[in-house]
Amino acid sequence: MMQDIERILIARGAISDRVRALAQEITHDITEKGEGAELVLVAVMTGSIIFVADLMRNLPMKVRIQLMTASSYVGKTTASTRDPFVGALPDVGGKHVLLVDDILDSGKTLTRVRDELETLEPKSIDTCVLLRKKIPSAMSVECTYVGFDIEDEFVVGYGLDYDDYYRNFPDIAVIVP
Numbered sequence: 412m413m414q415d416i417e418r419i420l421i422a423r424g425a426i427s428d429r430v431r432a433l434a435q436e437i438t439h440d441i442t443e444k445g446e447g448a449e450l451v452l453v454a455v456m457t458g459s460i461i462f463v464a465d466l467m468r469n470l471p472m473k474v475r476i477q478l479m480t481a482s483s484y485v486g487k488t489t490a491s492t493r494d495p496f497v498g499a500l501p502d503v504g505g506k507h508v509l510l511v512d513d514i515l516d517s518g519k520t521l522t523r524v525r526d527e528l529e530t531l532e533p534k535s536i537d538t539c540v541l542l543r544k545k546i547p548s549a550m551s552v553e554c555t556y557v558g559f560d561i562e563d564e565f566v567v568g569y570g571l572d573y574d575d576y577y578r579n580f581p582d583i584a585v586i587v588p
């Protein structure tokens with residue numbers, strides 16, 4: 412697997428430090444929402460699996476997790492072209508929701524999923540992405556918590572894939588073109 416990795420962009424240690432800091436921010440904010448406020452994590456599959464797993468283990472309050480599917484990339488491509496397909500919606504009516512995704516690129520996925528969740532009338536909805544590309548489409552989407560802002564490069568690892576591979580790579584990396 413390693414021979415396809417061109418360069419490590421964010422090493423595992425830096426990722427875990429940042430994930431812990433994000434969890435602290437989230438914990439602080441949910442506490443302000445009121446006594447015993449509970450959070451439902453809605454994780455957009457498949458790219459956010461590792462991120463959400465690490466994030467939730469750093470959250471000390473009661474949380475539930477619901478998975479949902481949305482995809483804009485299919486197969487061997489590094490550009491999101493189509494409108495994202497959104498699968499079955501989770502049960503979030505009346506709940507404090509934290510929508511978790513791996514990366515903000517065109518912004519279509521987060522916007523689309525968020526709009527769909529709004530129709531279910533959650534008590535509140537915040538968004539959290541591990542990565543955001545420094546491009547206008549991504550920077551212009553409102554997002555409550557952002558792990559890292561990165562250059563406009565195609566990255567893999569820590570849940571992110573190319574043709575469904577490399578999700579198990581522990582660091583965030585750029586692959587050989």
Ligand code: 5GP
Pocket residue numbers: 458483484491495512513514515516517518519520521564565566567571572573
């Ligand atoms: P958007 O809808 O914001 O264009 O893209 C969001 C989805 O596209 C992400 O959830 C992710 O699955 C995929 N994506 C966008 N940029 C990258 C990237 O650099 N690497 C990988 N592996 N996936 C990406």
Ligand code: MG
Pocket residue numbers: 455456457458459481482512513514520
């Ligand atoms: Mg995704």
